[in-house]
């Protein structure tokens with residue numbers, strides 16, 4: 001930046017023969033623009049601080065959630081025992097009447113603090129025994145807090161965490177009393193139990209699922225024949241006969257599989273643990289019902305890292321359980337990525353082709369201006385409106401028609417005639433297509449005229465010029481539009497709630513059954529998962545860590561998708577760099 | 582057409598009178614013939630009643646002060662002006678006997694016969710090689726041997742081969758401005774056109790590159806018909822056989838370069854070529 005200083009001006013004055021009188025030149029601050037600069041810089045820093053503060057908060061909470069925390073055993077003055085992970089402490093104001101009702105020493109202490117009392121939230125678990133997962137403990141009531149090394153933190157498949165001790169374990173019928181968390185026999189038995197659980201799941205989900213699928217196909221064949229040829233037709237009769245014939249072996253197979261699952265279950269029944277909470281209340285459950293257990297106050301660093309990583313792995317690779325507040329988010333990750341990619345696949349060609357036509361081929365006139373303004377305005381329509389449109393037009397309109405033509409035999413159960421992955425992706429494509437159109441048009445118009453003329457002068461046709469010169473040159477700009485569309489689409493939740501996102505999807509949109517990719521299925525989405533876990537679950541305190549971790553993950557996924565696109569773009573850009581004249 | 586002209590003619594028209602066209606010198610024929618050509622950008626007329634003939638195998642220079650319509654006329658020869666909205670023309674331009682503005686003319690085929698070099702270098706964002714063979718690529722030629730040979734010949738012709746032979750597959754945008762301009766010339770001759778249209782090809786170049794390009798034009802003389810727009814009187818005198826002087830959208834004088842520069846008939850031409858105005 002060059003600024004004219006008073007010296008320069010004086011020099012100019014000296015040089016000029018006209019300057020008879022010396023003017024005293026002062027340049028006011030306003031003219032130099034510094035206050036404006038400070039304001040701009042200030043605004044920028046406020047913006048950056050807000051964004052980074054938010055990200056920092058999310059990442060801090062997200063990445064600390066899975067750290068194994070110590071478990072405190074608090075003895076209250078009343079003699080009651082509270083065991084749990086200290087989650088957070090805060091000051092809260094007691095009602096004046098409540099203060100008066102306290103013992104004089106406590107009351108004086110609280111008065112001294114201006115009526116505030118310190119309290120700590122403990123994650124006590126044991127919901128099935130006590131009826132709560134979290135408990136506030138006021139400091140004045142605490143007699144003693146300890147961190148005994150034999151207290152266990154147990155994660156269970158059902159009922160959430162358990163804090164206490166293992167009283168006894170039955171391993172293949174043999175009883176081991178008061179084993180430690182690292183007792184090799186117990187650890188081994190636990191691993192075996194988890195494998196059994198996996199085996200049962202495999203039988204029930206995959207093998208029995210296959211049988212059910214085949215049975216359903218037979219039933220649908222009959223239905224199809226009845227619909228096509230009439231219920232009394234020979235074709236329908238043949239289909240019915242075929243069903244009877246083929247379903248026999250299938251049923252037999254089903255019985256076999258069910259028996260096998262039952263056998264494994266019975267082994268499972270013989271492997272149990274008896275847990276006791278800190279006060280001695282007991283609960284017996286199968287060993288396979290434990291996800292993970294550890295002596296929370298007796299962990300080496302390696303143990304902690306192991307727990308941390310295994311929790312992340314569980315989070316990333318398994319299905320949710322306990323109303324989504326525990327377990328993993330694999331289906332939601334899958335749904336988010338699949339839907340975003342599908343959306344990009346649909347929005348990119350449509351948006352680019354539209355923009356190409358508008359900018360390169362359409363006669364520039366009033367009609368094109370109107371179209372352009374309308375497209376720009378589409379970007380401002382509230383997204384929920386797109387959701388309503390997507391449900392009404394895509395799912396109920398288009399989807400129902402598809403059902404009536406191709407999936408008549410399944411009715412009244414809708415196949416395409418309800419929310420699903422494809423409709424969600426289409427709705428979001430509709431929502432984001434203005435972004436791509438606007439960015440592409442901009443990129444196209446930024447291609448220098450001289451370059452088009454060069455190509456045309458070589459005898460290239462208009463299409464060859466667009467294909468060989470204009471599009472490659474505009475590609476980075478087009479990619480920017482697609483990146484923006486992707487970022488907008490991946491973060492959108494409201495319209496998805498109407499067109500296919502569900503709290504818990506029974507199956508992934510990809511499986512082993514023909515046609516393998518089921519775009520009509522409803523799916524899970526990280527954005528909706530956050531809403532559901534954070535604000536729709538039984539206990540918002542229990543869902544809170546999940547909200548942070550899931551948010552981290554969503555931000556991470558969007559970042560990865562965008563980074564991939566940005567890398568592609570910078571590759572393209574590098575090809576056109578180095579221009580010099 | 583003449584009749585339509587009179588009411589739109591500006592006062593200067595009378596002052597100039599009809600263009601002074603010198604007697605034709607013996608060549609092997611006419612390449613481009615411009616007849617009663619008028620052109621309007623919207624309501625503003627840019628060319629008035631232009632009449633002259635560009636001869637095959639010679640270098641013809643278009644000179645005249647800025648804004649007199651040299652580029653406009655040049656861009657009419659390969660119909661580059663088609664891209665401009667609200668453009669209106671009257672009159673004829675004939676190329677090899679056919680009216681190039683006839684509705685049956687295929688502009689793509691026309692442009693393949695007329696290479697064009699622009700005032701500012703406009704290489705494509707591709708490798709040097711791909712830039713040169715672009716006219717062949719769009720014709721769907723894939724034969725490596727043909728491409729390589731064309732590339733070599735065109736770059737040799739544009740006096741660029743020695744400078745870029747080791748970086749044929751590097752981006753053309755990495756070349757210097759002068760090299761880029763010669764690359765554009767190579768691209769224009771790679772398509773093997775019959776006419777080469779050059780719009781101030783040396784305006785962005787240093788004297789050495791300019792000399793190289795003038796040398797090139799000298800070499801091209803036999804095989805191509807060259808039309809060159811230039812502001813540089815010495816250049817026009819050095820490279821061209823014929824010179825057309827334009828002023829305010831009119832052709833003022835057209836003839837052999839030597840005559841135009843030494844014995845112009847029109848006083849305006851004399852003033853311009855001797856540097857007294859313009």
Ligand SMILES: Nc1ncnc2c1ncn2[C@@H]1O[C@H](COP(=O)(O)OP(=O)(O)OP(=O)(O)O)[C@@H](O)[C@H]1O
Nearest residue numbers: 622625627645646647648649650651652653654665
């Ligand atoms: N696209 C256009 N739209 C409207 N008017 C134009 C356009 N291009 C050129 N003109 C006008 O036509 C006249 C001739 O322009 P032209 O570019 O042919 O001049 P020129 O002789 O090439 O000048 P220069 O030597 O400066 O390049 C000028 O008055 C110019 O303003």
Ligand SMILES: [Mg+2]
Nearest residue numbers: 651652653780
């Ligand atoms: Mg010009």
